Amino acid sequence: MLLLMCSLSLAQNAVIGEIAPDFTLQDSNDDPTTLSSFYNIGPIVVFFYPNDATKICHKEILAFRNLTDELEKYNTTIIGISSNSVAEHNDTVVNNDIKYKLLTDFDNKVRKQWKVPRSLLFFPGRVTYILDKEGVVRYIHKDLLDGPGHADFALTAVKLIAKE
Numbered sequence: 001m002l003l004l005m006c007s008l009s010l011a012q013n014a015v016i017g018e019i020a021p022d023f024t025l026q027d028s029n030d031d032p033t034t035l036s037s038f039y040n041i042g043p044i045v046v047f048f049y050p051n052d053a054t055k056i057c058h059k060e061i062l063a064f065r066n067l068t069d070e071l072e073k074y075n076t077t078i079i080g081i082s083s084n085s086v087a088e089h090n091d092t093v094v095n096n097d098i099k100y101k102l103l104t105d106f107d108n109k110v111r112k113q114w115k116v117p118r119s120l121l122f123f124p125g126r127v128t129y130i131l132d133k134e135g136v137v138r139y140i141h142k143d144l145l146d147g148p149g150h151a152d153f154a155l156t157a158v159k160l161i162a163k164e
């Protein structure tokens, strides 16, 4: 019984081979956005990053922008998540011509729910999850310092999923 309870509680965070926990967060237009509404379209890339304003995050956001068309060939949904406000995300989206969603996880609720690993013990981690179209976590990429590497990793993973 105890073991069963442990495995049930483990399944609530984001682990490879399990459906990622669903969530609803506000996008940069202040509209609620629910992860499961993107099921059955194509792979879903969810990237958690610390803050719109830091240099590495900014590069990561632009790298995903640069690969948006390529990822869309595989019907991929791209979702970036940080604790920035709706207004801050709106500025980022408007000023950089971002076509994908940036969501506001203001109190880090989803970051905690997914148990996104921290970087160097105390920084909010820069972690990208690639889900298949059923919402199952298939690949996880952690790298604090190389922002653009996350977009490259995501494209590679999406291509692997497409080949299955």
Ligand SMILES: *[C@@H]1O[C@H](CO)[C@@H](O)[C@H](O)[C@H]1NC(C)=O
Residues within 6 Å of the ligand: 028, 029, 030, 086, 087, 090, 091, 094
């Ligand atoms: C986003 O920014 C644009 C341009 O500055 C502004 O017109 C719009 O009201 C903003 N939307 C939100 C939800 O903040």
Ligand SMILES: *[C@@H]1O[C@H](CO)[C@@H](O)[C@H](O)[C@H]1NC(C)=O
Residues within 6 Å of the ligand: 059, 060, 062, 063, 066, 148
């Ligand atoms: C995105 O593309 C622009 C224009 O081609 C390029 O100047 C920039 O270095 C690219 N940025 C990243 C992070 O890949």
Ligand SMILES: *[C@@H]1O[C@H](CO)[C@@H](O)[C@H](O)[C@H]1NC(C)=O
Residues within 6 Å of the ligand: 042, 073, 074, 075, 162
């Ligand atoms: C993308 O979705 C369209 C419309 O459902 C479908 O026709 C197409 O085959 C899909 N492409 C890929 C690569 O899955």
